[in-house]
Amino acid sequence: MNAMIRPRNPCLAALLLAAVASAASAQVPSIWREQQLEAMDKSDAIMQRAHDQKGLLAQYQVMRRAYAADGKPAFRAIFGQYLSWYQSFLGDYRDAELAFSIQQKPLADDNPSPLAQPGWHHLRALDYIPQLAKQYRVVFLNEAHNIALTRTLTVRLLKPLREEGFNVFAVETLYQPDMAAMKERGYPIAKSGFYTREPIYAEMVRTALKLGYKVVAYEADPDRTGDAREVQQAKHLWKILKDDPHAKLVVNAGYGHIQKTGQFLGAQSMAEHFVKDSGINPLSVEQTILIPHLDGSMNHPDYDAIIGAVHPDRPIVFVDKDGKPWSLRPGYDVSVIFPEEHFVNGRPTWAGLWGARVPYTVNGTVCQDHWPCMVAAFYADEGEDAIPADRMVLDPVPLMTIDDIKITSGNYSIPTGQLYLRPDQRYRLVISSERGQRIGSQTITVKSSDKSLTSAPPDSPRAAICSVAAVGQAAIQPVPCQNR
Structure with missing residues (x-):
């Protein structure tokens, strides 16, 4: 395969x-x-x-x-x-x-909402979790694999956790054959793992490498399914700690793999097997339940109530007067509540990683009417095989439109999008066609304020013959507008 x-x-x-x-x-x-x-x-x-x-x-x-x-x-x-x-x-x-979204329904064993109990107050998760982690040798952080929002806090937590002495980052679905080469390169590529192709996941791995974590794979063998997978993953994690008594471990995993008690798909979770094998009680941070959905009816009822009462602009947690964290579900130590989503030009502002990155506006004229086109921002010091820091697709027709719509003549609106990039960094911006052919590229430096790749207004009409060159490049010969 x-x-x-x-x-x-x-x-x-x-x-x-x-x-x-x-x-x-x-x-x-x-x-x-x-x-x-x-x-x-x-x-x-x-x-x-x-x-x-x-x-x-x-x-x-x-x-x-x-x-x-x-x-x-x-x-x-x-x-x-x-x-x-x-x-x-x-x-x-x-x-x-x-x-694909999972409706978050209330369960019979959900703990009472902190809003209904005296003495509970909210704190920013980025401030509180590293302090809580001081008591632990192992921290489990989960994610919903197709919802990159649930990775954003993990990216930000890596630095303060490193400052607390955590030095190994174990990542689900990384491919073992690329681990040594990835350490040498300093960044992930498509062959580093399955989810590394998602830019925020790649940023998570890249950040860990830059901070000096030892990044390791702990995935089970392909023939291990169900409980056998949970068992082997737990053994791999425990072996890391047995082999290095100075190791302090941060673990990225999906969904309920990190729940320490309770039924998990008819058996036991990786975390429960890990506790049984090692005798170590990890800090389990739940990040997949109290999240926003575009269809609000899929939100957990406690999520809506908390957002309505607190209106957070960053991920938060609740603690009582003694500093003890609140968890919605048994088996986890603390639940993270993410803010409501806001979109600009179709992209979520949480891609800014809660203040770590800034928006960089790109006008669709850079696509030279090759629709759809991909715009990707690579770190300037990384190779062509790197996963970009961010990427997006620009097209006058929404990507999920199925009909074979042809855009060959007449007026239409040129789309505008926003990449989210770290300020004071140099990037290689690459524009490519649907078939992966390069349309243009240039080096940019992102400042702390939003910059635009082109000054062309986002709603300027375009005619049938296209002759726009990317900023910084020589003008090209007119080319026919491409069909979708």
Whole structure:
């Protein structure tokens, strides 16, 4: 199997569980499960076919058209998550959330809301969690794999946790064969892991490397599924600590893998196995439940109440008068509540990593009417194989529009987008076509205030013949507008 294709086994149970919960509870379970397994076979085949295409955008086009061609609920429930991974890889975070989200329903064992109890108050998670972590040798942080929002705080926590002595960063789904080379390069590439293709995930790994963490893979063998996967992951983590008595470990994992007690997919979680093997009680930080959804009906009721009462602009936690943290669910030590989402030019402002990055506006004239086009910002000191710091797709037609719309003549609005980049850094901005062909590139330096790549107004009409050159490049000959 291509190393860049996500192996099915590690997420099989989670996919089935999420799909059952969201799609067809009225169906006979055995029939629904059979339909899901068929859908997974089809999804794997589509993903393999997509990877025959050159370039991430071309791969995504294969996948979105396959999604549109099959409206069966089982297929949509399964393949929607596959599709959402790739949307997040492209920086299309809004569509990634729309393609696959898990409704957060209240459970019988949820703890009472801190709003309903005296003595609880909120603090910024970035300030509180590193202080709480002083008491621990191991910190578990979870994420929702297709919702990059749930990685943003982890990126920011790495520095203060490093200052508290944490020195090993263990990351789910990294590929062991690239670990030595990645350490030498100092940045991840597509072959470093499955989710490293998503820019904020890559920024998380890159940040850890720059801070001096030892970045390690702890994924189970491909043939380990279900509880066997949890067991082997836990053993890999415990071995890190046994081999190095000075190691202090930060672990990135998905969803409920970090819950320390309670039923997990009919068995035990990685965290529970880890506690049993090591005797070490880790700090478990939950980041996937109290998050915003574009469809507000999918929010946990406590989320809406907390946001309505507090209106946070950064991720927060609640603590009591003695400094003890609040957790929504048993099995976790503290729950993070993320602010409401805000979008500018279709992109979420949380891509700014809570103040670490600033918006950099790019006008679609740089695409020279090759639609859709990808705009990616690479750190100037990293190679062509690096995952960019951020990327986005510009197109007058929304990416999830399925019809083969041709843009060849007449007036239309040139799209504008915003990349989110660290200030006072040099970047190599690369513009490429759907087929991965380079349209233009230039080096930019991002300042603390928003800069624009071009002064052309975002709504300027364009005619059938296109002759726009990227800023800093010589004018090119007019070229025909490209079809979608």
